[in-house]
Each structure stands twice: as structure tokens, then as C-alpha cells.
Amino acid sequence: MSVTNVSITQYIDQHTLKVEAALRESVPAAWNIPQSLREAMMYSLMAGGKRLRPIFVLAAAESLGGNSESAMPVALAVEMIHTYSLIHDDLPAMDNDDFRRGKPTNHKVYGEAMAILAGDALLTHAFYTAVQASRAHDVPSGVVADIVEELSRLAGAPGMVGGQAADMEGEQGLTKLSELEYIHLHKTSDLIVFSLKAGGRIAGANDEQLAALERFGTCIGLAYQIQDDILDLIGDEQKLGKPVQSDVKQQKVTYPYFLGIDASKAKVEELTAEAKQAIAEARFAYPERLLQLADYLVKRDY
């Protein structure tokens, strides 16, 4: 059940704390794992961030009256997938980033080889967590299998990894907006769509509701990325906590590059409205938090 007497920022803060407490316990202490590998996994898993994807899992479950306890394992799994992708993206062979959120990246602390293995281990552990912990919370095996099937598709070659590969190839220069959209849809929207639908599945969503959650996730994922492009161009360096105009300096092709600032802002509004529309039409018991999350994501100035 969604608690409507707390603000959306309080709601996010409360759920972030719950998610981080659960993440801290998510790799069994009893497992005999080389210490350096365990440390490298936990270093990035506990490196902070908005924990948006896990919050989407929990909020989707709550929007149908489901409890966030049984949705938590999948929330942890999606954060493990997101974390592994950041570790591998930061590698010298990929984006070659030394810092993330003000901290040295995984390979700067543990070395490239261990960073590759820590990413592989987190990716694999996401599936363990989704299955083992979900079943411990009495999620039916059929639902667990549906969730694993969708996670492996949306996080894999036709999903997130495909978006990353297209982004790499695109660095030689995109010529079409459709190419940029492919990258955003798969790099960002796919994992958000998974999060929302998995939370919904655990709370017993019907097909109409799952379709609404998919449309909601696709739209806000895209809106979120366009907003990122806009903020990089005109945002406040202090609030963002990172240098602006980096896309221009790297000559990265963005939405404002294709559409201009105003049309990009309009596109964000349009996608947010479509996302909220999808939820409104599908009769959720407690839609408030999902609607608030959509506004929160695009109204942010960081």
C-alpha cells in the first residue's frame, strides 16, 4: 500500500534506505568467495545513486496493493544489473572513466581484471537473487520464471547490452534521431520497463496493467534521457554535481542537437503526459506514487 501522507521525496528516501539495507545483506556471508571479489562487488553495489530502478519495482507492486517485501528481491536484482553495467561501462576499453559519483571507479580501486569479474559476478548474482529470494517470499515459480525470462531479454543483447553496443558504434557519429532513440530505449528504458512490470507481476498485475506499466516505463525512460541531455546543456553544475556541456565538448549527438532545446523540453512534457495517461487508463488501486514519480523525474533540476 502506498502511504500518501508523505511527500514523494520522503517516499523515495524511505525506500532508498530499505533498498540499501537489503543490498548490504544481498551476498550471503556464508559463501566462500575470494575476499577481493566480494569487496569489489560490494564497493560498487553500495556506492550510492538514486536507486531509481528498485524504487520502480517497489512502487509498481504497491500501486496494485502488493507489499514491497516480496518485491524486494527483484528490486535488488535490477540494481545488481544496473551496477554491473556501470562497472563494465567505466572500463578503459569502454568509456574509460576514473570517477563515478565522486568516487574512484571499480577498476581504479581493484584493477581491470577484478572489475570485469566483479561485473560478471553481479550480473550472475542478480539472477540468483531474483529466483532464490523471490521463492523465499512465496512468489510462485511461474511468476519467477516470467520475471527471469523478461530480465534476461531486457538486460541482454536485444535490450540493455544491445543499447550499449549501439551507443559505442554511434560514437563514430549518429546521423538519425531514430538511432539515438534506439540507444536510449534500450540503454535506459528497457531496465525501467522490466522494473515496473516485475513489480506488477509480483503484485498480480493483469495483462492490461502490465501493458500500461510497459508504456509508462518506455515513456519516462525516454523522457529521463532527454532531460539528461537538456540539463547537460543548460543545467546548474552545482546541483548536477558534474560538469555541464560535456556532450558538446565530446561532440555527442543528443536530443537538443536534433530538435533544439524548446522542442526537446516539449518532448519531455509530452512523454510524461503519455506515461501518466497510461497509468490513469488501466485502473490501478493506488496510482499516486507512479504518477508522482513521473513528475519527479522530469521536474528534477539535477
Next chain:
Amino acid sequence: MSVTNVSITQYIDQHTLKVEAALRESVPAAWNIPQSLREAMMYSLMAGGKRLRPIFVLAAAESLGGNSESAMPVALAVEMIHTYSLIHDDLPAMDNDDFRRGKPTNHKVYGEAMAILAGDALLTHAFYTAVQASRAHDVPSGVVADIVEELSRLAGAPGMVGGQAADMEGEQGLTKLSELEYIHLHKTSDLIVFSLKAGGRIAGANDEQLAALERFGTCIGLAYQIQDDILDLIGDEQKLGKPVQSDVKQQKVTYPYFLGIDASKAKVEELTAEAKQAIAEARFAYPERLLQLADYLVKRDY
């Protein structure tokens, strides 16, 4: 059902052909995947090799009278996991190998970034294949969930990835045989144990039979590694198709290093006998192929 009128080498050849035909079709043609990513995935997936792990899946299912059709998806999944681990192990930051089985390694052909992504995609696709295709063959969701849970544990931090991490750390020099054993058990035996138990689960193995398959896999996995160490020291370069004495040149600590050649050979015999004993005791309907595979692996001179 196992066909007992063909030799074990014919049996292996026949199953290898079946596995390779299925691997060729294992990434849906309809999926919209960047071409370079699809090519990089298929390059390593179809690069040959003995396909031992898939054959263990199929042989275990057949040893209980199960049909190899419904076991094939899991056979493909375990080969995808094995293949991704080779792609990542060959990377410059890891073993930095330019060739594997006489062919340029993945990163030499597609570049480091794409090789990392191809590995990530194959690892993720293994779970898709195990779940989606198994269900298409009417494997019950509960069995599928058991298989995914075990694969994610034995291929992950407490399993194969953990063994790889320990191996990397060990390159500074192992001092104990127990450390070498930890590496072999997790780098090699864990995935073989998974293969055998998963094939057994699909064919309805009982707990006694699953325990026997686990003991069988642990023993032959270790025997296989010790045999590798022995062959590297005294093997025939022509038959092996790779230079011998590489461990000595790399000052790699091996079983013969700790035990000497004779005691290492005795250990291989002992482990093989224990493996066959486990199968003999657990009353399998068609144990022949598993027993023949155990002998085949240690009698090999390549």
C-alpha cells in the same frame, strides 16, 4: 534413451553435431540486435571446442531415460556461460591471449569493448535460453527455477567466477595444494556439476541421483584438470594442438608440482573410480554413457 550400439567417441560426435546445430539457432533471428554484437556473440559461440558441458547435460538426462530434446536448452545455456567466460578470460586485462583453438580471440577480431559486451550478452542470454526454451519444452516452472538458481550460484561468485578470481590472485604464487584445489573445483568442476544435475533434474532425478551426479561431476572435473596439468608436462604437442610445458615456463603451480607425476596420475585414477562408484551406487536406468565419459576424459591424450 542412450544408444548403446555406438562407441563413446561416435556418441560424443553425434551429440556435438546436435548441440552445434542448436547453438547456431540459439539467438533469435527476429531480435533487433546491433550486427557487430550479434557477430561477436556467434563468433565465439561457434568457435568449436569439445562441447563437453552440453554433452554432460544430455548424457545425464539420458542416463535416467529422459529425452535429450527437453534437456537441449539447458545444454545450450551452459555452453553460453562457458563461452562468455573464455571471452572475458582472454581479454588483455586477464590472460591476454591472442589465439584460442588456433583462431584469433574475440577481442582481437571485434575489439576489447565489443568482446566485453559479447561476453555480457552471452552470460545474460544463457538465462533467457534456460528459461524460455525449457518452458517451450514443457519443463515445469518449478524445475526451471531450480535450474536457474543452481546455475546462478555455480557460475557466479561462489562458483566459476570465484574460481577465476582465486586463480588470478594465485598468480602471485600458491603455497598450498588446497588453494589449487579451490581454483579447480570452482573454475572447472562447478559448471560440470551444474550440467549433470540440470540434465538429471529435467529427467526427474531423485535426491539420491542428484547427489550422485554432483559427486560424479566434482570428481571428474578435478580429474580432468589434473590430467590437463599432466599432459602439459609430458603430453604430445601434436595431439594437444598447443605447446607443452607452458605451465613450467609460466611458473604455474600445478598438481604435478605439488605431488609429482606418479602421484598425480594415481589421483586421476582414484577420482575417476570414485566418480564411477557414485553413479553405480545410485541406480540409474542407463548409466553406461556416464561411466564411458568418465573413462574417456582421463584416457584422452590430447
